[in-house]
Amino acid sequence: MRMSSNAAPVVAPVAVPAAVAPGLGPVAVVAGAFTLAQLLLVPPGMGLGWDETVYVSQVSPHAPAAFFSAPRTRGVPLLVAPVVVWTSSTAVLRVYLAVLSGVGLYLALRAWRGLFPARTLALAGALFASLWVTLFYGPQAMPNYWVAVGALGCVGCFLRARNDPGDRAALWGAGAATALMAWMRPTDTVWVTLPLFTLLVVVRRWRRPWLLGVMGAGLATGVVAWVVEAYAQFGGPARRLADGSRIQGGLGWNIAVDDQLRSLVGRTLCRPCTGDLPHPAVIAWWFVLPVLAALGLAVAVRAGRATPTVVPLVCAATAAVPYLFLIGYAAPRFLLPAYALLAIPVADALLDLVIGPGGARRPVVAAVVAFGLVGHLAVQYAVLDRTVSRTTAFHRDWDRVAAELRRLGVRPPCLLTGDYAIPIAYYAGCSSAHTSGNNANITRDGILRTADRMPVAALVAPGGGPPEYARAWPERRVAGFRLHVAPTGGRAQGAVGETPVAKPSLTLSKTGR
Template identity: 70%
Template sequence: MSGSAHTTLTGTRRRGPRIVPRGARHTRPEGLLAAVAIAFTLAQLLLVRPGMGLGWDETVYVSQVGAHAPAAFFSAPRARGVSLLVAPVAAWSSSTPLLRIYLAVLSGLALFLALRTWRGLFPPRVLALAGALFASLWVTLFYGPQAMPNYWVAVGALAAVACFLRARADRSDRAALWGLAASAALMALMRPTDAVWVTLPLLVLALLGRPWRPGGMLLAGLVAGAVEWVIEAYVSYGGLARRLADGSAIQGGLGWHLAIIDQVRSLGGRALCRPCTGALPNPLLTVWWFVLPLLAVTGLVVAVRAGRRTATLVPLVCGATAAFPYLFMIGYAAPRFLLPAYALLALPVAGALTHLVTAPSRAWRPVAVALVALGLAAHLALQFVVLEHTVDRTTASHRGWSRTAAELHRLGVRPSCLITGHEAIPIAYYAGCSSAATAGHNANSTEEIIARTARHTPVATLVPAGSRPPSYARHWASVAFGGLRIHYAVPVARR
């Protein structure tokens, strides 16, 4: 390998990531990494039941390409990456279990490929442990088989950082360059703003040092992934600045918001903590979150001593910038927001844990191994408890939407139909109807249009029990159902 492989990212020598030549690798990591990926896929299928049903955001993404229901309103912050991801299944089948299986297998394959890009930058056992740590988090298992973007940003970030380091170390590594562009495009296709935060340190390093090609490929990948989002901004949202402003407004107004405690509250299994109030989870469920940065810094110290400073520092910094907006710039929390940070920080954490069980003297090594093994076992058990609770609660919620859809069909509100009001978007998807809102983040209609539609199309308005319906629905028939009152109008010709 050329001497440039031992330069730092700023051009100085002897401090860069050391990539082991292929002929010198005595232990091939593919088997270990494949085992981690397969275990991750199987765990998703066993623990996150394929029949869980689609969540609110999932119905929006899937409806864009599926035939089960008309496309739901696509708000400004969303990107089309997830819809493209699920299209091979959703375009011809409305089976949620089939979609879950497809995504579980695909997410396991993506994890394997992302970890594989780190070959030679970390020992195989560190890579396997890093993959296992990330894959065993309840939030990773929960969102791996879901039609949501955050997991895909995470694996894209993991691959992008490795490809960037490899391309900087070896100018002849074309696979790393193309891998960098592809992984950057994946991130930007899923969540353009997240892609910028993740790659910000890489863009800075690209400006500081040579060669220029990794930086150019990184920018090309980001542009390729985000170009559709930018074009759509001008076609449908009034321009890029307007779309960014609307996205900020939907997220409560981006600015200085200390959301650390909000994220801690979400660790008990709250998929969306907005408004984020209530008691904090049991400290046993959150202690890993506070230990994580400490172990990551410890891993950096270990890496500096071992001569792997750059390969550890860069993912650590990228993980920090990925987490920054969700810890300090929004006024609510969702655990999935931090998946890219968890994926990147898993590498230095795995390095720290590996050092703890191998570095002590022979007399103390059994004690260190026992303590680390005990800590990991307790951590896995607690992650399983949170995952099981979250899956049960989510499944019950989705079944409630399905029962409401069945009641709407019984009342005569069948496709083609229109649903408005409380939780209209997911219930409309389950019922095979369109959805509409006259106010809020998903506003896409007016009361006059809805009233006019009711003259020739079945329309239902859902309001919480005890609440007043909109003026256009006050004279419609109504029934109480599952904590809701359904106000509905079915034209005589459709009954």
């Protein structure tokens, strides 16, 4: 059984980095609390989602590799490999990622030491870590959180290395953070770092050849791997970009701001993104965020330290551009890098509201801010709780389908096709295949030939219909799905009147969707 819902709970200590820089104790506490909150609020037994099964299957010996399409990159498989190569337990993987994400948050905030006070960095970390989308995706095998902490760490190291060319830690930190982003999502990395490379190349007083070279090398590590795979699997970079654009519905001018608003209610993928906007209480923080960011800029200008605030604000804006104006659907995780970069100016603004000149506290303002933050946290928790419950229910249904397939004799080696074939195939230990759509990797005849030599099943979700070649296959129903399982000699029964052909071995591509 591959589902962690059936595994014993895994308990791990909250990881706090041993070497805490002077004055950064509060940041370490926030990072540790973030790890603990993930383990408590996003149970390790939640199971793997669709995209997660694709990434994990690339390196797991416990299930065949799923179709890996043009927009995907190899960063997440590398990230999870140390765990999934020796265990199929999703619970162990969740704990590993929760601890690792806490360490990542600490290191990203640590990159800003000397640029902002520790209390500002701690509050920024708390604001970012308490968003439902951050808590939900921190322990998941997905790239967006890692782009976010990479962006936060990269900008902080960039500013420190620019101020002090002799700061080797900042110099190499900027390169490492850029490489992390590039391996996770090369295109997102370009958007995040565009202002930084522009400053390094165009503005004379910002030129730092070593910094430019190290960041360029970091970007190249991910881009070169992406280009090599593009030539090996997709017919070249241009074709891969075109395929990626097609899979995402065609990239171009498209205002998706309202789509992002609709996704804030917990819609992990809003495609198509229709329906009414969520309750104002759910989306209010989204409108407050730019106001506080602008206030943070005003505070920085007044204090004579505008640069450490302007740069992350600009990088946040460029990181958000493709997901607000160039894509026809929404997922809240897409904006995690922008939220991470906005967190520091917002935290600076909130502290300035509460603590006036000379350190004098403003009790009335502090009470208002505290009331607003408590309300914000309540909303975030409510959305997170619903999202986790709904997601867990979906994954349990997939596990029930996989269990029924095994009862019907569909055991490895086996092949699934149809609705939700990719995640359910991972749960069942089968390969997955599709004859059309973004995950097409086999022909109709290929499926029928495969049915002659191994168990094959077609899955039909509620409201759908089976493919024509599977209509005569025996049907079972479970968890709302209809399972059409090919009998022995499935080709002859699924395609009456066809001339039998040779039975070549099935080849499933490891790259695709």
